[in-house]
Amino acid sequence: MAAWSCRFLLLRGTRVIPPRAPAERPALLVGCIRTVKTTTWFEENVTEDNQEYMRKSMAEEYRRQTAEKLNPLKDEPWPRHEWTEGSRRVGLVAMKLGMVPVWTKTGERHVVTMLQVQDCHVIKYLSKEEYDGHSAALLVGGKNVSPFHRSEKQMEIFRNAGVPPKQKVTAFKVSDSAIIKPGTPLYAAHFRPGQYVDVTGKSIGKGFQGVMKRWGFKGQPATHGQTKTHRRPGASGPGGDPAKVFKGKKMPGQMGNTYITAYGLKIWRVNTKYNVLYVNGSVPGHKNCLLKVRDTVLPNRRSTLLNPPFPTYFTEEDGDLDEDLYDDDLFVHTEPSLTLT
């Protein structure tokens, strides 16, 4: 039974002191924050040599597990089907690296975000009945993370798949022809240049924000007699007829740190050596955050997805891709300078 622990914050003058040491003088109790849900952490009762040993053994086990899963097609793979018009395939979990400019063959400049696919594995298959009754789902995990801070329940799922524990685990709704055996690694070449994707991520948290920043209200003038009213919302609705404020009224509150999806982003370039996708425009989230990338849901952009690697890209099967796959319109830096005619 996990025990809760509280951290008491004491205020002495203007300094806040974390109370590992007992307080010598009586001080004001500012608040208490629940931090750790178990009473011990993995390093507490372990000597330094043993800690190092645990870390090394964890790293070795990760390497062994990833090496085992490198050849999914030899490992009793599940039956593979052909791609049809209405079938949906898996997505990936990628990390946002940063943004770079990119030029087309006509000289136009666009900005792209680089997304790196790091240690992406399929973790579990949930059938239609298990998931939501409408379509099957595949759980996919992202970056590798240490097992010491994951609970037993989480570790069970990763152990069943034979895969190191992941930082982000998301579900992708897939059609039944696109299901993949758990443990299969997923690579950036799953997406091809010229295709459109939707990227979902947690936007940067801005905290409790006022109405001008959160909803773009105009506020009030700075001068001309305004009394203490410069950034307030002003009126909150019509008058006596409804005699109430409607639900969903834009008001101050928490801004950011929510899941936002950017739809219809074109893929300009895929680097198969480092598993990097170059995705048009900006993407929600801060640098080095994990995002969920999947094929577009927009109907006008689905026609570009003809014969994609289905159910996913396997290195053993079509492993002869170039290091860099470019879109047709993209200017590659090894070509001579443009001469516009």
Add this chain to the structure above:
Amino acid sequence: MAACTKRLDRFIISLRLLRNLQLQNERFLSTSQCLRAAGNDSESPKFVPPSKPVIVDKTQTVASLRKFLSPEFIPPRQRTDPLKFSIERKDMIRRRKVLNIPEFYVGSILAVTMADPNASGKTNSFVGICIQRGGKGLGATFVLRNIINNQGVEICYELYSPRIQKIEVLKLEKRLDDNLMYLRDALPEYSTVDPEMKPVPFSPTGEVPVNKIKVRMRPKPWSKRWERPKFNIQGIRFDLSLTPEQMEHAQKWAQPWLEYDMLKEYDTSKLEEQIIKEVQQEMSK
């Protein structure tokens, strides 16, 4: 005796004739041989110019060449993954192998030719003095300023844009500042550059010449208060436009503690060495 000389003369003449004939025959033979050798061409063989001699300058060793790392290669101090910078650097080197981006500083005079769909001949060229180098990575830019028909013109070019066809350094020199934006408020003679200027030769070894010119300004108001210490401008003659009291008043905005702020320190020496080595290796491949 006369008969001998006559015969001798005739002999000599006949010898000469024979020699001439022989020579002519030889000439004919030689030309016909050439023609045959050229594969029965009816026209004369094309003139093949002799191969140009390769000049190897043994007085300048590799070690004495000036080491210059373009400032856009140095990554800013951020929480970005170094992998992103290394992938970007690879792209920058690929572009540099196609287009020669020379070494230049703020204060050098450059000529840039760019592809332009609206210009006649589809290219436009601009000559100007570089007043600012900004941006890092593939989006690095530089601003060239010149005064054309009494109108000041500044154009901001991207170093790695594919529309740029040629960048030529007409005069390589440094100035006392990293940012010459104050030329907008200086007298126009300091920003005028002759568009038909001939390139001034400079050596790839030794120090870059520093132009210690102090520029005279137009009367105040200026676009920015250049006398304030945050701009730290060395290249303006403040004594001609400002009184000593005004200079002292500007020092009120001085922040002398910034010099000692350890959190703002960003030591790039090791990074620079690493990147220089990497870039030189890749460029020589």
